[in-house]
Amino acid sequence: MPLARRLTLTDAVSIGLGSMIGAGVFAVWAPALGAAGSGILLALALAAVVAFCNATSSAQLAAVHPVSGGTYSYARAEIGPWAGFAAGWCFVIGKVASCAAMAMTFAAYAAPEGWRVPVAALAVAALAAVNCFGVTRTALLTRILVVVSLLGLAVVVAAGVSSAPGASPAPLPDATVYGVLQGAGLLFFAFAGYARIATMGEEVADPARSIPRAIVLALGGAIVVYALVGLSVMLVLGSDATGSAHPVADVVAAAGWTWAGPVVRIAAATASLGALLALLTGIGRTTLAMAREADLPRWLSAVDARWQVPRRAEITIGVIVIVVVLIADLRGAIGFSSFGVLLYYLLANASAFRQGADARRFPKTLQVLGALGCLVLVSTLPPVASLIGSLVVLCGLAYRMLRLRLTRTR
Template sequence: MPLARRLKTGDAVAIGLGSMIGAGVFSVWGPAIGVAGSGVLIALAIAAVVAYCNATASAQLAAAHPVAGGTYAYARAEIGPWWGFIAGWSFVVGKIASCAAMAMTFAAYAAPAGWQPAVAVGAVAALAAVNCFGVTRTALLTRILVACSLLGLAVVVAFGLAGAPVAAPSTLPAATAYGVLQGAGLLFFAFAGYARIATMGEEVVDPARTIPRAITLALAGAVVVYALVGITVLAVLGESATTSTAPLADVVSAVGWAPLEPLVRVSAASASLGALLALLTGIGRTTLAMARERDVPAFFSKIDERWHVPRRAEIAIALLVISIVLVADLRGAIGFSSFGVLTYYLIANAAAFRQEGGTRRYPRALQVIGALGCLLLVNTLPVVASLVGTIVIVIGVMYRLVRIRVQRLRL
């Protein structure tokens, strides 16, 4: 049974913005400024360029292959089943970790000490339930959460820039080339959300037109928001941003508007929920596509007849996210997620590079830049994150080899 095509351009843009304008914009500035120093805006530009190249690759592929599954489906069609499997496996395991990171960030803003694990688990369970009752409900809730997030960010930018001390940026650490690249790698994590639109290619109206437009609009909106917020944090906090765990809340306090801090915290929690909701949706669709090809158990290919969603996959993903929330920390989840995401987009660029003729919408140079950017940024990640990510991909490859071997023996 195919998924129902119900999402229009506005719905898809909202889901893309909900995926990008999440926990990252509220928390990434401290670590990014700590490594990039005065070059943090250059790092933001690098991350944006790589994200744009990846977005155009995803858009070009999605227009030619308007089905659920994202790069898993695209790479299977363009460069072969093995590359598709690695892309899909990287996406699922990386984004499961990202879901855990978003849930933990939500709890850090919304819950008192001691209650954060329980609140994070509750958030995952609640949003998984929303996903199980139809994609139009997902789009509506995402719109509401994005609006709350943008309201909080507007307050930070408006009051922050109005009261910013002019001399604060001069206190920033000096930039180095490696530090700027590290900062770009961290900031890229905050951008990684536009692929949620492409993974829902089987549920949008007129996908050949809607998906490219929605990806471009969502990414452009996120770049503008991030640039404004980054400039505000630099102008107000300067070097003190490197030690802040909640830099945007600290911005409003530093300029004498401490009563607005609860509003910023509510917006941060809303942003985290919006990203978590969209991530859970995208992972469920990729898992569905992989189950249809038997790259994960076929049990997960079942679509609910009433609500037209892959309910079994949604529930399984939620349980895995909850288990990570209960045993992992935020930094480890983010590092592991970044490894999976960059691997996924590396393969997306390779698949888009292979497209010919009428399916080509963008010059190949963009895919080359995107692939090289992914390789460069993945090498700035912590060694442990890269090692664990490699091990998990190898485990996935071994699983598929065994599954193919068993299938051949049965013939």
């Protein structure tokens, strides 16, 4: 059964922003500043350039293939089944880690120390349940969460502007080329939300027109927000931000805006929930597309007759994310997520590069630059994250090889 086309352009932009705002602003500054040091803005610019190249590839592909699954479906159509599987598998494992990171970030701002893990797990369960009752409810809730998040971030930027002239933060370490590249790789984790729009291509009205516009609009809005908040964190906190669990909240505290502390915490928790909701939705759609082709168990391809959502996939992903929340930490989740997502976009650029002139909306130069950027950034991620990511990717490829052999034997 196909999914219903119920999402408007505004809905799609909201889902993209909801995926990016929570991830970048509230979860990634400490590890990114620790890696890039005084070159944090250069790292942000580099991550934005790579993200823009990838976004144009995703937009070009989505206009021609307006189906669920994102780059899994695109690579399968443009390159072949193995490339499609690799893209889909990298997306699922990377975004499962992203979901865990968002749930942990929510709990860090919303719950006391001893309650953060169970609160994070409950948040995943609650939002997975929301996704089971229709995509229009998901889009409406995401839009509300984005508005609340942006209002809170406006308070953070205002506090940063007011205190920056008189602030004397601890100096950041000098930037190195490797550090800037690693910081860009970690910051890329924040930009990857626009993929959520593409993975929901089967549910967007007028997809050939709406999806490319929604991707560019959501990414452009997120870049502006990241730049303003990152500058505030750097100018007010300096190197103190690298050891903080909530650097954005620390900006208002350092500015003396004590009344704004609860406002920022609410905004942070809200943004994290918005990102988590949109992430769970995107993973469910990719899982649905992979299950339809038997690259994941076929029983995950069932679409609920009443609500027209892949309920089994949504519930399964929710359970897996809860398990990751129980065993992982935030920094490790961010690094692992960046590894999977960068490989996913490497295949997106390769797929767009292979499209013919009739489908081309952007020059091939952008796809080459995007692919090279993905390769460079993934090679500079923390070694442990890259090692674990490589092992999980190989396990996925081995699973598909074994399934194909068993199918031929039967």
